[in-house]
Amino acid sequence: MWVYEKRLQYPVKITKTCPKTAQLIISQYGGPDGELSASMRYLSQRFTMPCKKVGGLLTDIGTEELAHLEIICSMIYQLTKNLTVEEAKTAGFDAYYIDHAKGIWPQAASSLPFTSIEFQSKGDVFADLHEDLAAEQKARATYDNLLRMIKDPEVREPLKFLRAREIVHFQRFGEAIEMTKKELDSKNFYYFNPEFDCNNFTEQK
């Protein structure tokens, strides 16, 4: 269950129309390493986590990622809300405009539509948590790429905030791996799959 709060996690106020920038940052909404993928990844993986605390962490980070895709969408919206058809033509936003006008739709910068193929819920705790570590790094790298290219401070500030979150989340997923290792036999972490071979696994408090 979720309860909506009528505000963003980080304030977004962009005054200059720029469809080109919108077309780049949309990747962090619906792209391969975007916030939508991130949220769905963690919120899907959490159900079968053998450690209760790790399931809780995935819920909290997955929830924060929902707030992040709301930030990205707000940025795209504000970058294009006063868009004219002439601007759409010159800034390379024309193809998106034909399909969506100013509507917000999850796709990558390359225009590939959002797809769940971009993330995995493997039903294996180490496979999943390592994917999560990699996902945070890929998202961080995407924000780095955006920050190299985008100059408008009104756009950069929220991007910098979101980039910083990837690093914190990476640390937390690392700690989740340590918490899981503690529950297993350190002589062979791979002896069984605690998400599937449940009979072999009892979580200590």
Next chain:
Amino acid sequence: MDKQTAHCDTTPETLAITSVPIQKRTKVYFPDTALKEGTIFPELNLPFFVTDPLSSTASTCNCEKCECMDANKMYDHLFTDQHFEREEVMKALYEISFFLNDMLLYLDTHPDDQEAIDIFNVYNADRKKLLQRMEVDFYPLSPNCIVDARGNEDHFSWTDGALPWEGACL
């Protein structure tokens, strides 16, 4: 972790598995700095070199920016009967709420850090008061706040206020 570092490289405990050190909390940023930097933890603030020169320069802890339990005092004036602009209440709410977001994730993996729990509780109490202030003076931010909203007599107050993506929240 210490044991693993000491053995290093060759035991089954360390081979073929990722090891990330557990964070040892030192100090945390004031909520206004934290929101700007994207974390409450100086040791996790690792900015990219292509950032604006005016902010996010330090990856190390600047003690003046660090907080003690008293840092929330900077918001005390908001809990008086005085009238405040919506923007001012919202700014405090943004800062305190983010502070709690980051502390929550930390506590998910450090549930026994009593001092962190105490800090969380102090800020959580402030957040509740600010949510109430928003609701009484302006409009409810969440359906949970509608219960006491002043606007319900003549109309349903949940529809009041700007939508978050319109850029009017701060």
